[in-house]
Amino acid sequence: xxxxxxxxxxxxxxGAYFCVCGDASRMAKDVDQALRDIIQQYGKFDEAETVNYxxxxxxxxxxxxxxx
Numbered sequence: 001x002x003x004x005x006x007x008x009x010x011x012x013x014x015g016a017y018f019c020v021c022g023d024a025s026r027m028a029k030d031v032d033q034a035l036r037d038i039i040q041q042y043g044k045f046d047e048a049e050t051v052n053y054x055x056x057x058x059x060x061x062x063x064x065x066x067x068x
């Protein structure tokens with residue numbers, strides 16, 4: 001994900017949906033952190049702005065998690 005961070009950021013800004021499916025205890029945490037890092041780096045956000053961006057994705061049902 002980090003290698004394609006710029007593309008992921010661009011997709012999110014264009015309205016893409018981001019879905020995570022799988023292991024909640026390891027993989028989902030790592031994917032969530034990578035997504036937050038991408039948003040912060042390419043959006044040039046601080047920590048609070050990153051949290052708000054993720055919150056907005058959740059509210060818009062564009063960040064979907066099916067983890068177990």
